[in-house]
Amino acid sequence: MSGQNGQAPAELLSANNITALFDSVDAFLFDCVIWKGDKLIDGVRQTLDVLRSKGKKLIFVTNNSRRSRRQYAHKFHSLGVSVSEDEIFSSSFAAAMYLKVNNFPQENKVYVIGGEGILEELRQAGYTGLGGPEDGEKRVQLKSNCLFEHDKNVGAVVVGLDPHINYYKLQYGTLCIRENPGCLFIATNRDAVGHLTDLQEWPGAGCMVAAMCASTEKEPIVVGKPSTFMMEILSKKFQIASSRMCMVGDRLDTDILFGQNAGCKTLLVLSGVTTQSTLQDPSNNIQPDYYTNQVSDILELLGQ
Amino acid sequence: MSGQNGQAPAELLSANNITALFDSVDAFLFDCVIWKGDKLIDGVRQTLDVLRSKGKKLIFVTNNSRRSRRQYAHKFHSLGVSVSEDEIFSSSFAAAMYLKVNNFPQENKVYVIGGEGILEELRQAGYTGLGGPEDGEKRVQLKSNCLFEHDKNVGAVVVGLDPHINYYKLQYGTLCIRENPGCLFIATNRDAVGHLTDLQEWPGAGCMVAAMCASTEKEPIVVGKPSTFMMEILSKKFQIASSRMCMVGDRLDTDILFGQNAGCKTLLVLSGVTTQSTLQDPSNNIQPDYYTNQVSDILELLGQ
Incomplete structure (x- = not known):
C-alpha cells in the first residue's frame, strides 16, 4: 500500500x-x-x-528565530540538558550563515524584522544589524510632504517572527528591498503559527514574511525548514x-x-x-x- | 497585431x-x-x-478603504467637485455591502483590521464593528499561562489597509477566523502598495491581507477591484x-x-x-x- x-x-x-x-x-x-x-x-x-x-x-x-544559539544553549542548560552552541542550528543562525557563505560584504548593513536572536547572530558573524526590537515602538508620519528615509547601505532584509511588527518596519524593509539595488530578502522560515505560549497558537514568521512578499512583490530566500x-x-x-x-x-x-x-x-x-x-x-x-x-x-x- | x-x-x-x-x-x-x-x-x-x-x-x-463614502463626499466637496455619497463606491462600503447582500446576521460582530472608514460603513449598514484604530496601541502578553481571549460572536473579519497593524490585531483576527465556526474572511482589496503620501509608495492592504492568509491558511473573499x-x-x-x-x-x-x-x-x-x-x-x-x-x-x- x-x-x-x-x-x-x-x-x-x-x-x-x-x-x-x-x-x-x-x-x-x-x-x-x-x-x-x-x-x-x-x-x-x-x-x-x-x-x-x-x-x-x-x-x-x-x-524559531527569537533566540540566538547562545540563548538556546542557556535554555538547554537551565533544563538540565548539556548541549553546546555548536550543536544548535536555529533559523536566526542560518540567516547569518547564509550571508556568510554568500560573501555578503561586512560593510553592508542588514535590516531585521524579527527578534534579538537574529541581531545577535548577525553580530557574531561580524555584520551590522538595524531594526529589530529597537524599531518596535516607532510610528510613521503619513503627512503629505514627509519622506520616509531608509539606509541605502542595507544590502539584506531578514524577516522572522516579530511580535512587535508594525507599519514602520514593513515600510522600512519594503523600501530597502524595492530601492536598494541587489538587496537580499531572507526569511528565517514561513511557519503559519507557533506555540508562543502554552495555551494557544500565535501567528508565525510566515505572517510577517507574507506581508513583505505582498508589498515587495518578491519571494524570499528561506533558510529555515x-x-x-x-x-x-x-x-x-x-x-x-x-x-x-x-x-x-x-x-x-x-x-x-x-x-x-x-x-x-x-x-x-x-x-x-x-x-x-x-x-x-x-x-x-x-x-x-x-x-x-x-x-x-x-x-x-x-x-x- | x-x-x-x-x-x-x-x-x-x-x-x-x-x-x-x-x-x-x-x-x-x-x-x-x-x-x-x-x-x-x-x-x-x-x-x-x-x-x-x-x-x-x-x-x-x-x-481605498480608509475613508467612508461620507468622508469621500466631503473630500470631493472640499476640492470643489459636487459628488454625492450615492455616486461613491469604496472598498470600505463594499465590505459592508457584502455582509448585507449575504444576510450576515445583525447580532454577529465584525472584527476590523483597517481604518475608521470600514467601521463607519459597518455602522451605516447596521453592524457592530470591533477593532480598527482602537486596537492600534494594544500589546500582547506572551507569558506562558496567559490566554488571549477573543469574542466568540465575531462572524466576519474585514481586512484593509492598516497603518496601525500590530500583533494584537493579527492574533485577534486569526483566532476569529480559525476558531469561530463559519467566520468570514473579507479583504477590502489586495493592492501591493499605494501612494499614502505624495512623495512615495507605502505597503498596501495586500500586505495585511497576506499576513492574515499566512496565519489562517485561508484565502479571503475580495470585495474591491x-x-x-x-x-x-x-x-x-x-x-x-x-x-x-x-x-x-x-x-x-x-x-x-x-x-x-x-x-x-x-x-x-x-x-x-x-x-x-x-x-x-x-x-x-x-x-x-x-x-x-x-x-x-x-x-x-x-x-x-
Missing part, C-alpha cells in the same frame, strides 16, 4: 524496526519541541543521554552525510519535509502539533518513515 | 475614436486618482462637468449594464482588470502609477481598450 504521491505510509516505530533505524544513522536531529513551554518533556533527558552514550551525534534544528540550507551547513560541519541522519520532529510541513528534502530518515512524534488522524488523513501527502508518540519511546523500544 | 493572451494592444485615445467610445457608454467610472494628494488634477473638474452635461452618469470606485463585486452592486443600483460603462483608472492590475472582468470598456490614464513603457512592455498582459495621458484629454478630444 502506498500513500498519496507514491509515499509509503509511515510505520509505527516498534521494537521490531528500531534497530534498523538506529543502525542506519550516525546522528539524530531534533526540533526544539523536546520541551513544552519551560519544561522538558518527560523522559527526554534520559533518551538524549542514551543516544549520546551509544555514539550518536545529537543536533538541534529549530525554525523545510529549506535544506541548514542541512548543508550542518552536514559539512559534522562531516556526516544527510542519508546517515534521522530528523525527529512534530511538524509534517517543516520538520518531516525538511528531512525528506535533505534525504534523511524521518521520525514524527505525536506530542506536538500533528495528531495521528492528521498524519493518516487522505489529504496529508507528507509521510515520515516512522512515527511514535513521544521522544522517550525510543528509550523504551531500545530496551533501556 | 494582438498582445499577449490574444488581447489587442491598447489604442491611444484620439479625436478619431473618442466619439465611438463616448456613444457606446452611459456611465464613466473613475478611480479616485482624479486627485493627487490634496489637489484635483488640472482640468478634471471641467471634464466631469462636461460629461455630466452630456448625460453621462459619473461613478467613483476606489479600493479587480473583483467584480462592486460592479454587481452599482450596476443594479443605477440599472446600467456594465457593457455600457467605461472604467477609467491608472492601475492595470486593479482598475483595468476590474473593468475587463466586469465587461466594461476600459481607459487607462498615464497620470498615476502606470507608465507608457509598463503598458507596452511585452511582460504586461493587461491591455485596456484605450489609453491617454490624463483625464482632461477627454475634454480636449471632445472639442470642448
